[in-house]
Amino acid sequence: MKITILGAGVIGVTSAYYLARAGHEVTVIDRQAGPALETSFANAGEVSFGYCSPWAAPGIPQKAMKWIFMEHAPLILRPKLDAAMLSWMLKMLMNCTSERYALNKSRMLRLADYSRLALAEVRSDTGIAYDERMQGTLQLFRTQAQLEASAKDVKALAADGIPYEVLDPDGCIRAEPALAHVRHKIVGGLLTPKDETGDCFKFTNALAAKAESMGVRFQWGTGIMGLEVEGGAVKAVVTDRGRILSDSIVVALGSYSPMLVKPHGISLPVYPVKGYSLTIPITDASRAPESTVMDETYKIAITRLGDRIRVGGMAEISGYTNDLGLARRRTLEHSVTDLFPGGDISRADFWSGLRPMTPDGTPVIGVTNIRNLYLNTGHGTLGWTMSCGSAKVLADIVSGRKADIETKDLAVSRYAA
Structure with missing residues (x-):
């Protein structure tokens, strides 16, 4: 599939790596001049x-x-x-509340521990430092x-x-x-x-270079204006450089994700x-x-x-x-x-x-009520921690494979209740 990822922080770049590894044709769009120049730039490490x-x-x-x-x-x-x-x-x-804290923490630990294994896998496969x-x-x-x-x-x-x-x-x-x-x-x-x-900025830049060698295209300095949706499915992303048609689109814009999806009826509490x-x-x-x-x-x-x-x-x-x-x-x-x-x-x-x-601490990963539109955002203070696990889960969902961990309670639909 032809997949466009919006955002080139650590979440967007790890998503690109795993989707490319799954055999997809991936393009990443970001308004900055390179990877990890916003929230991923100088986090706590x-x-x-x-x-x-x-x-x-x-x-x-x-x-x-x-x-x-x-x-x-x-x-x-x-x-x-x-x-x-x-x-x-x-x-x-x-x-x-004690009940919700226990539920939310358990969800976060599940994803974080899975991400620990995924990060070790990335390190072994790429040799990046x-x-x-x-x-x-x-x-x-x-x-x-x-x-x-x-x-x-x-x-x-x-x-x-x-x-x-x-x-x-x-x-x-x-x-x-x-x-x-x-x-x-x-x-x-x-x-x-x-x-x-570790240094998240160094990691993200090294992995972006690896992803590029795998065929991922990065389009820098590009403003994202909106999404085109027809018949309940996303068709394209509109940028200040024109439309980009895609089979699927992944929104990994961090704090700016809600504004992009709100016009299409998605209430994203990030x-x-x-x-x-x-x-x-x-x-x-x-x-x-x-x-x-x-x-x-x-x-x-x-x-x-x-x-x-x-x-x-x-x-x-x-x-x-x-x-x-x-x-x-x-x-x-x-x-x-x-x-x-x-x-x-x-x-x-x-x-x-x-x-x-997010108000419950758990990121939002997976499908939306718009076909072929996916989210990978809302990681709060733990984007660097959960990046590889989130990206691997997302790649499985987009590719139609069953993920290694439970993912239903990671989707934006959990807020509907």
């Missing part, structure tokens, strides 16, 4: 197969009220008269309350057979030796040893939740992380990427804005210097990206 949770969780509404008054809050809300924002926030609040490490994620608890609250995550990990270790401060230091300098600030940790790290990152040169390796440390207090991920530290996190609900707030930079700097003062903050690169979030 963690590939979190085990540290994989929905933002909608029990207690989040109460915590959000407290965070309003925190200097270094992990959640920042800038409400607007925006129907999409208000609708998304209401749906998210409805998912902040991207500053990758396979040393796990350490969720670091500064308070006893945080350690006790992790019991719900431990329960979900155990239920899905995901390896984990609950650590005391000495165990945290064995996993991340640089934490010995701040032992007095640590109560404990939760280690998910199968997690990985909304941008802005995240920030710093990329810091390492000056003292003995005070830098070995893998990823998730600072639970600030929801900040601190990741080793070769000779750099990537510090990423926070969730700012403020619409489609990419401004760089200095208060957000101070939060990132505070978290990393408090735990790992092994980098040169004065030389840090500051960045923000719009994560495409």
Whole structure:
């Protein structure tokens, strides 16, 4: 089949790779000049197969009220008269129950663990390198309350057979030796040893080059204007360079996906939740992380990427804005210097990206009510983590094959109820 993929972030490029591998003729369209130049550009660098949770969780509404008054809050809300924002926030609040948290987390872990296997497959088949490490994620608890609250995550990990270790401060230091300098600030940790790290931008560009060698065509600098639908089936994508006829179209436009499909009756509850990152040169390796440390207090991920530290996190609900707030930079700097003062903050690169979030945390993958129109979007903070598994699942669905994992509850139809 002739398939057009809209979007060349990590989700679009992995989709292109797997669809080309399945024998399809693939074209990828993006408004940027190359791959991974938006949300995939400078994310936190963690590939979190085990540290994989929905933002909608029990207690989040109460915590959000407290965070309003925190200097270094992990959640920042800038409400607007925006129907999409208000609708998304209401749906998210409805998912902040124990029952829905357990269901959503289980779904996410299923896809993330499948993606772990798919990423290993891609790495083996292509030989691409991207500053990758396979040393796990350490969720670091500064308070006893945080350690006790992790019991719900431990329960979900155990239920899905995901390896984990609950650590005391000495165990945290064995996993991340640089934490010995701040032992007095640590109560404990939760280690998910199968997690990985890597540079998403490097990975996406390397895989795009591989896909191109397999026959995938990339059309850069092209604005996507809309879709042509006739008789209940998608026929073409309309761009600022003309129409592109396709047998099937995959929408992988992240936070911009809802606007494209809304005119065709598809209500897609994906909304941008802005995240920030710093990329810091390492000056003292003995005070830098070995893998990823998730600072639970600030929801900040601190990741080793070769000779750099990537510090990423926070969730700012403020619409489609990419401004760089200095208060957000101070939060990132505070978290990393408090735990790992092994980098040169004065030389840090500051960045923000719009994560495409669903209210239940699970991405939207699969068919729509428009024939031959497919979605692969809404991965939130876990696009890099779930990219290969999502792409492999999508390629199976588009090709008419049965996927290796359950996919019915990943489709946009789950919101119809």
